[in-house]
Amino acid sequence: MSDPFPKLASVTTTPLAAQWSRPGPTPEQRRADVLIGLVVTVLVLLNMTLTTSAGVSVFGGRVPALPEQVFWTVAICLPLCWRRRWPEAVAIVISVAFLVGQLRAAPEQQLTSGVLFAAIYALGAWGRDRRRAKWIRIGITAAMFLYLFITLAIFLPRASESDFEHASGFLPPLLAVAVNGILVNVLIFGFAYFFGEIAWTSARREHELELRAEQLRASQAEARELAVSDERLRIARELHDVVAHHVSVMGVQASAGRRVLDKDASKARAALESVEQSARTAVDELRRMLGLLRQSGDAVDVAAGGVDRLDELLTNAGEAGLATTLGVYGDPVPLPESLSLAIYRIVQEALTNTLKHAGATSVDVRIRYLAHEVEVDVTDDGRSVLVGQRTAGMGLIGMRERVSAHDGVLSTGPVTDGPSRRGFRVRARFPLTRVAVEA
Template identity: 35%
Template sequence: MRARLLRLRGFRIDPMKVDLIVAAALAIVSELEAWVGTVGGRERLVITVAGPLMAGTVAIRRRYPASAGITAGLLADVVAIAWKPPSIVSYGVAWLCSMYALTVWARPRLFAVGATAMALPTLVAFAITGAPRGGVGFTVITLFVMLLVRRIVGDRERRAQLAERERDLVAREATLEERARIARELHDAIAHNVSMMVVQAGAERRVLDRSSGSTREVLETIERIGRGALTEMRRLVGMLRSDAPDPLTPQPGLDDLPTLITQVREAGLPVELHVEGERRELPVGIELSAYRIVQEALTNALKHAGEARASVHVRYGVDSLELEIADDGPGAQAPVASGGHGLAGMRERVALYGGHLDTGRRPSGGFAVRVLLPTR
């Protein structure tokens, strides 16, 4: 079993090393209780031998929970049947630790073997000799508690695993849906450009005279390939269409940001738009992705930032486009926004163009989304 690392004030603590330390401490304490405490005679000899052995099971309980529990159970049975249960704290603590490992971490078959190994010797000895006294009641109570704890912990772990699987499924579905949405949007934008190429090639072919045969053939080839590309695009993207009808409107771009900013202001979030660098035409997909990223970020700010102000910075670089959407609200933004899937959608759009996305809380307060999209 792979032990998880515990964190304590920035330090990583390996639970297996903790068990080694605890086992060593219990072994030392058991010897002190044997030789410095009030025990004596045969019990001292039993504690001297059995105490460190019982403590040793704690050292292996995470890696071999069944072995640790079975060993601890059998050792306790042998000691109880041959002499009597030792009356020292370290011995009992080590036994509890190993039995907990058997109960919670062992596989079902090994747990059944361990529970049987722990209970059977005492029950058989009591049936034959009538000793140890009180052993049957203690064994029955121990078995009941082990089964109860295993049931409670098992139910909790199953619920946690089910919740984790559901979260993974939701995340995968969100990613697939967002990719389909991006593909549909890009299809609408690219199909428009290809259609223009086909129309212009056809128009030019029709006005050429008969002496320009080679040019006419080239234009016919362009027109034919363009129409074929449009047909294949429609066929492929048709599989990505959702049941909800897509709006028949042009896909937005960076020129539509002022309208978006106005809509967000009217919804109650003060927003300022700042544009740096020389405005130039960018590939239609980048324009669309940049607009959607700003839209998602402002929607998140509107829903989660509370009383806040926001700003949108658009920077045109030589070969890149930079976006920064920030707010100064006290609320923690959730990575979900209506219409898309929040940060998941942003990551998909940025990854599509090999860009970089950085999101998180600002040192001065608020939340910021920073995007770098290469334009070449």
């Protein structure tokens, strides 16, 4: 049998809908269905009594006894009490009772058609198995139209002109009766099918929206966790850069002060002053970071350090006993704060490693502004045998993260300019193309 409603039956489904089965009615909906079914049954019985008492019948006065009329009316209406709980069974029972009642000339005609409409609609809206619900509705519709065509085939040949003595239209009466019966039934069953599909599709889409909302909440929670993890890493990196550098300087100066305390009071005093200054600087930077962490929203990492403050780092390193030089080559260009801070931290970490591990006497820092990139180069004359210590740990990880964040390249290792030179080099290059866009 071909599908009489091809467009209505081919509702587009998503992968979510393909696996979805509409859940059954809630206890509140079940109670409402029972109440509605009982009320409809009473109303139809009342209307049946009124029409029978008035002698109004489409069966030409041919009606069965009252008990049979009540039976078929109840058989048609009462199953509505379970229309959403067992929609397939209810639709079949109501349809069979309606057809048999028609054959017995028993059902009330004004309201029972609406009951049949409600049963087909409920099957479309609540049927769990969509394929079975579709074919049950098509079967019911076909059975009703078959009954209609048989009725017209029997009634129309027997009709006489006296049956249409009050007809006043421009169409032949027999044609008008046939078209009217077919049109009314097409509208009733078509709307029942269509609105049932609409109700089921609406429930499916509501389910999909709930799933997507749940997925969105899960992704937001995951994003929050990732943000917290990233923030913890950033805080750890910042604390390492600040505390390690200044504490390293303080340790070197305290050691120097201890050694010269009994020999040269002025040098010991200078070393202690350097320790004091480094401690104050570390406390100031820690206070600044804690202040940023207290800010709400996306706090900008302001003025923690930059290319313009590299001389301060070298001054501190000089006070710790290193001979320092700073060279700037090329035409300086404005750098974003994030890149300027990254260069500052790389130099700071390189100096920290030099003080802690190298046993160096001098360090050379160079900033080169090239045509398409900016380069920072930190070279000392320390012992290259300690390469393993100087390339491990949190410091190198922090350097790589900062360089990677700006699409740069980092290289670390012993100096290889010739057998006469020894030491360690940290070199980072950042592209200026992206920097210019950000600026």
